[in-house]
Amino acid sequence: MLKLDQLTRRFKDTVAVSDVTLDFPDGQMVGVIGRSGAGKSTLLRLLNRLLDPSEGQILFGDNDIARLKGRELRAWRSDCAMIFQQFNLVGRLDVLTNVMTGRLFEMPGWRAMAQVFTAEERALAIQALDRLGMAHTALQRAETLSGGQQQRVAIARALAQRPRILLADEPIASLDPLNAKIVMDSLRSINREDGITVVCNLHTLDTARDYCDRIIGMQAGRVVFDGTPAQLTAGMAREIYGAEAEEAFNESATSTSLASDPDAAAAPVRASA
């Protein structure tokens, strides 16, 4: 169980995350929604400490994550994998090495420096890639892949970390609908099959409704909604998105119709399945 207690993060005079208190039980799939600038990315970055909180606590068991330093902090990041909107792969390294960087924390220092990987590490990486249907690209440079493929490699890297929590910051915002569906389906299967907690920032409402057990709505750094998709009424959603409501609802029609409306665009999905 991951607990946030009055978590706050300021940047000069903007309060990006303001007094957030939340529990994340193990194995949940959580969607975080909110308009641009609501503080979604900041919240996720606080969770794996790519950003330091200004105030408040992050508790995992009895550990105060907000105070970790050095090796313990890196151990936490390795436990709490993250995937990004722009994939954040190393373009000029091959796919396999990219995935194996998920093992860096566990590797002895000299092997990491010399870039020497063991057969087990390679095997683990290939298995992770295979799970996402990307094993055939293992020896290709990551930058030669399409966006959707790169995101799948990024998920494989996250899997190679054998994390307990998977954070995803708008993982489908730069993808076309078909790839978006593939990526969201993989996140769901990782959540269901491995019992990994998934916290996912999503720009579009319908994706969150379709994939998540629980939706958290943010507005100006505060949590203004926390409940099941069913509890999120249209009026509530309109309030969370404010001026961006039309956009969020319209975009959702393209990015999730594949999942929510089987007839509309079923052909390509079945062909690839």
Added chain:
Amino acid sequence: MSDTSTNAVHIFERHRAEMRASKRAMNILALVIFLICLALSMWISNFTPERLANGVPRIFEYFQTILPGLQWDVLFEGRNEAGRATPGSLTYWYTDFWTYMSLIWETILMAITASLLGAFGAFVLSFPAAHNFAPARWLHWVSRRFLEICRGIPEILLALILVFMIGIGPLAGVMAIAIHTVGALGKLFAEVNENASSRPVEGIAATGGTWVQQMLYGVVPQVTPNFTSYALLRFEINVRASSIIGFVGAGGIGQELNRVISFYSDDRVLAVLILVVLTVTVIDLISERLRLGFIGRENFA
């Protein structure tokens, strides 16, 4: 068109006019400063057209004293039974050819060693010296200042000090050039790093990688082509530097050049000069090929 949008255009245009005006003022200021500096330096160095006109003939005079007295009929004559070369032959002119060659070889080795050492130092320092990747402000500051000092001191001065400290010979030259290379390349490498994308670095950080791992896996693959290219360019410069640095006793062909200039000032000066120019040119050509080949491979990989 709504009021607000025409207003936005209006504000933008005013802003743009202000920027252009201030830019023009800056340009004029820069020109004035440049002219003042030029006038000052001409005044200090006593540079006048007459002096230049007087100097030019003397250059030709000097050239005459270092020209070899080659004679066509004996040009390719070898050594006679007594082992003496005929005056006027190439063999006579280049009596010490193999000494020169071994010194040129020494010069190239000096340049290679200094470039490798310097590039290594520059590589290590370029990460803390890049403001976007520096792990701590003080380390950034220290490495920047260190690089500035390294490239601020002229090689020849460094060589003088080092010759004094560790004695005459190529070691002093190698160290002097290496130190200067650390400074010069380190700055360039740091700038390359500053242009590298931080996304892969963030990706490695998020897996739990250390700072060194973030640099090694996230930055190095991005910057290797540029680093290599700059290092080869520096090697060309270092070949030139190491053929000069011998003037202060720091090894290489420069030491011989200095000797023949100060003791004989005859055709041996030209003999050595020709070899130096040839070496530098050949190295430049090879290194340019390498660089182009490397960049080409990068683009088509």
